[in-house]
Amino acid sequence: MAGKATARGAALALIRAVMEGGQTLAEAEPALLAPLAAPDRARAGRLVRATLRRVEPCDRVLAPRLRKTPPPAVLALLRLALTELSLGAAPHGVVNEAVDLARADRKTAHLAGLVNAVLRGLPEGDPLAGQPVQKLPRWLRQPLVHAWGREAVAGMEAVQAGEPPVDLTLRAGATATPEGDALPSGSLRLREAGQLSALPGYEAGQWWVQDAAAALAVRLLAPRPGERVLDACAAPGGKTLQLADAGAEVTALDVSAARMERVGENLARTGLTARVVVADALDWAPDGPFDAILLDAPCSATGTIRRHPDLPFVKDGSEVAGLVALQARLIDRCLGWLRPGGRLVFCTCSVLPEEGEGQLGAALARHPGLRVGWVDLAGVEPGWWTGDGGLRLRPDYWADRGGMDGFFMARLEASELGR
Incomplete structure (x- = not known):
């Protein structure tokens, strides 16, 4: 699917690079995010990571709405759209661009109607509400359950389902720092990350992300x-x-x-x-x-x-x-x-x-x-x-x-x- 020079288009291309191409985001992002302005690069990065944290919940919602599994490109597009809706994006814009992205690729243009029908058929609100969080893959989950038990592993999965906070290590004697919560270990956890280079103390080198x-x-x-x-x-x-x-x-x-x-x-x-x-x-x-x-x-x-x-x-x-x-x-x-x-x-x-x-x-x-x-x-x-x-x-x-x-x-x- 030919990704447009938009955050959604880049996010879709990145999801496909991971799910179909077996690339890590570190490998795929430099080339696929290069055409975007900095704010759109950041937004695409957030979208793809949020989607990859929700693959299983998305598939549970999609399964009863699909007669058969669509091609990987369309499935990736539907997962991305569901994730955006779950994060509170305006349904009209999400659906319209998802349909446009489907039409932009000759291999999926004939399924644009399916994309439109599935997304417009969703109930109002968060389509992923109430869905269990995504589990770790079997090769990893089994040894962790053996080591620490199912409850601990479920706790790990619950944390991994959310957007991780940003932690800072402060230089000794730092005087200019962003707003955040001091952790018991001495790190500072930001309440809102935003653009890191614009935060107090960045230019002065008083902290770093860690x-x-x-x-x-x-x-x-x-x-x-x-x-x-x-x-x-x-x-x-x-x-x-x-x-x-x-x-x-x-x-x-x-x-x-x-x-x-x-x-x-x-x-x-x-x-x-x-x-x-x-x-x-x-x-x-x-x-x-x-x-x-x-x-x-x-x-x-x-x-x-x-x-x-x-x-x-x-x-x-x-x-x-x-x-x-x-x-x-x-x-x-x-x-x-x-x-x-x-x-x-x-x-x-x-x-x-x-x-x-x-x-x-x-x-x-x-x-x-x-x-x-x-x-x-x-x-x-x-x-x-x-x-x-x-x-x-x-x-x-x-x-x-x-x-x-x-x-x-x-x-x-x-x-x-x-x-």
């Missing part, structure tokens, strides 16, 4: 002024900024040159400093040992589905085993860069135990000289710590405040390691 759960990793590492610290797998750089703001001598390492450009931009905006290195951690070697290392390892990103609702549609779990092996290699390599008595915080934005609790247990078994350290972290409830001393964060924590990203993190202290 989920409250992600911000806890640096607090667990507890860097001290003057320490030599490595941020391995550093992009997009929120943790690098935290480390630099704490006064550490920071090396930021990442394999992606494009993503490290963003790190450099954020360092410049905040006036913070770090040595930026583009290299593969499996090949790179430092010029001396580090006092502390933060390893935010590549992972399935299953803890960030509330922010990336495309992931359940483009992943099937087949990549997890390879990621677990890579994480173990990175842990071992980073441990070799620590000075005696140094510390490593390993973390992943995953809710899968094999990328967290299992990884910690395996590392302790491989390295008898390791021990798990503990830091008293503000806002962290006792039940979030695991029996081995790791910190398990789940999307359903702080559900009444909007939840948090799913993370696992552990502080490993190298007392001996064969040295």
Whole structure:
């Protein structure tokens, strides 16, 4: 379906890129959003994410209104329209543009009447009201139910069904900040995000966007002024900024040159400093040992589905085993860069135990000289710590405040390691 240069047209093209093309939004958005002005790019991004959070509820509403499943392009268009109506958009405009989008593609033009009939036949009000929230895919839901139970997983799904809030990490001594609610952990949760670059303190570099759960990793590492610290797998750089703001001598390492450009931009905006290195951690070697290392390892990103609702549609779990092996290699390599008595915080934005609790247990078994350290972290409830001393964060924590990203993190202290 030929998407028009409108927010709705771009959102439709993005939904199809995910659902039919198997692309992540990160892969598809640069090209498909390029023709739009900035406000329309933002609106298209919101629309596609809202739709991907509602695929199952939309299909439940559509099923009794369709004699047979329409082509994927038309189904995507109907899901988008239902989502817009559910969000309170004017029905007349939603229906008219949905019909126009159907007519714009010769492959679907003959079904424009169907689109019109289905949408005009909906009752007034929110067409998705009362529908159960979307479930996680089976490959992910089953191990999570096994790990934490159905009630916990249902809580995660409820949080992931909503628009995630925007959290900020504030620079030490920040004086100009947007309106928001202070979270127990020290992050600031915005009441209304809007255009971030227009908010107080942005130009002065007094804060940066970072989920409250992600911000806890640096607090667990507890860097001290003057320490030599490595941020391995550093992009997009929120943790690098935290480390630099704490006064550490920071090396930021990442394999992606494009993503490290963003790190450099954020360092410049905040006036913070770090040595930026583009290299593969499996090949790179430092010029001396580090006092502390933060390893935010590549992972399935299953803890960030509330922010990336495309992931359940483009992943099937087949990549997890390879990621677990890579994480173990990175842990071992980073441990070799620590000075005696140094510390490593390993973390992943995953809710899968094999990328967290299992990884910690395996590392302790491989390295008898390791021990798990503990830091008293503000806002962290006792039940979030695991029996081995790791910190398990789940999307359903702080559900009444909007939840948090799913993370696992552990502080490993190298007392001996064969040295």
